[in-house]
Amino acid sequence: MATFEATAEAAAKNLESGRTLRELSDLFTPMAIRVAITLRIAQKIDAGRLTAEALAADTATDADVLERVLLHLVTIGVLTRNDRGEFGLTRIGEDMLVENGKAANPPWLDLNTVAGRAELAFTRLLDVARTGEVAYSAQYGTSFWDDLTRDPSSGTDFDVVMAGGMERRIREIAEAYDWGALGSVVDVGGGNGTLLTGLLHAHPRLRGTVLDRHAEPALRTFEDVGLGERATATTGSFLDPLPPGAGGYILSRIQSDWNDADVRTILSHCLEAARPHGKVIVVDEFATEEGVRCDSEDDLRMLVYYGGKERTMEQVRALAADVGLSVESLRKAADWTVMELAPAEN
Template sequence: MSTAGQEEPDLRSIYHASGPWTGQTLYVAAHLGLADLLDDDPRGIGDIAKATASDEDALYRFCRALTALGMLAEHPGRSFTLRQAGRALRRDAADGFRDGVLLQSGAVFRAWADVLHTVRTGRPAFDHALGMDYFEFLAANPEEARVFNRAMGATMPAAIAALEHYAFGTCATVVDVGGGDGRLLASVLSRHPGMHGVLQDLPGTVSQAGENLSGVADRCTLVGESFFDAVATGGDVYILSRVLHDWDDDNAGRILRRVREAMPAHGRLILVESVLRPADGDLRSVLGDLLMLVVLGGRERTESEWAELLESAGFTMRQVWDDPGLATTRGHSVIEAVARAEADRPDTAHSSPPKAA
């Protein structure tokens, strides 16, 4: 049913604007580093082809398509310059998406070609198409793992923004479970000089966190261990940022139960995750949910689904905060939960919603 005053979507327009060739054309630009080779001065296609070891005619046709997509501008003599939108594909772009394109249009794209396997079995097409699960694939392909880590790092500012005004109160120790390269934990510790932090992730991941933690290293402990095996004890607040959406309910529940085992009675759990609201036309999140399903077997969740998942693992959801109008959070909601045995006690400490900036 259409909303009054809105035009019905046109299937051809939707598909042509977002069909596989669009993403793969951007993949060509990202993989070849075209944005790094171009600027405001026109550069001939022959020169660009030599610099990228490409066939000149084929590359010209891709550049022509990139021009139609608004990434490049074409000039006489089959030469091109970089437009503002295309600068997001530069390696050093502050808010770039080059690694996101490389991630989603590389090996992940092969899973989408086998997407009916997921629809019919409920299992990740990635495993079926590549013969291993996604994390096994990353372990076997170091360059893909580096792209993955950089792409995940590019989403970190949104998670940091989502937690910027969270009231940690009297928290003495915060544990970032699955905390990756430590940037989120470093941002929390930098705003709370008296707080100690614990960064837990796989050994190879936490070993790369040194530079990000340089300003707070004296207040930070590194734990290289899978959260499926155990979670560091002693925290007052536990953070899981963009971790649980990677997993189905069974595995997400296992992670949460490990946190519950480690967390003291007065502890709090903070999730930074998307909260699905499909009735609001939340296209980005529902398509993100499909990405989780097809590649990882994970899922994005509605507020009620988060509540049910937390309840099954021994938690009670306290509050959910987000600001859909705040671009810097990009759909990153903050979900606070406490151990279920503590949930109804009036003296259980919990925070207030973040104040407006």
């Protein structure tokens, strides 16, 4: 999560660079970039299709329209164009091809993916302000989560994005808490099993289950890494009652994706499944303080995609208290926190 100082610094740079309100609010630049990413323009240029005609033929688009989009990308410094009408990639344009040494094409910018489609729901932000409805549902007539369930490939893409953010923190999360003492855990909404795999490798006594909308991705992960005897996965929803009896119920990067009522429901189901001696463990990055949401972009995404919000630790603690859970311990895991919850004493 960006710090408040970094956010202020970015604002100051915008002022120093002379960027105008018009430049900060235009829609044609981000849409042109998204179209280029969706059509894999960078990859096709890299493969030798350099003219608008060649690129249009390879993307089943209109050559004149595509050229006009590409010329705007030249204007803003994403592409180059020589006297022969051949397009190339600038340093910025190469980010569409490779990012941090890995193949790029980020799914949240690809208009064919559920995450890319979700970005278009920002055009409903005024409606959200007026009505409180979820922008994604208003835009498409269905929830983000239902779209993931209906389209397994989108669900897989989403799991990969979530796993990418988790992989950088697994070692710290595994070391921050004595997971092995729980005996068994259910990773509630655990996606493709990336977090649970890391915990099982670090704690040989631990066994675990992923519960998510599709069990197959996690089952494949466990089979691939040789954890089939200690890990399994089941299909389900944390908005429904959960399988009881595990030593711990993990909620990792879940609380920000839902509104307050749904978070209470999720925590309540975890509590009921964990009784009488189990733990509910929230693994997440929290907003820093009430009224200051440092990562304002992510906070707005939570709002538009799901009707959720980036919460402070105290806000999550209060929602937990509403359903009868109290904080037993807090442990830092790099920039994340492991919050251990247990049934509150009456």
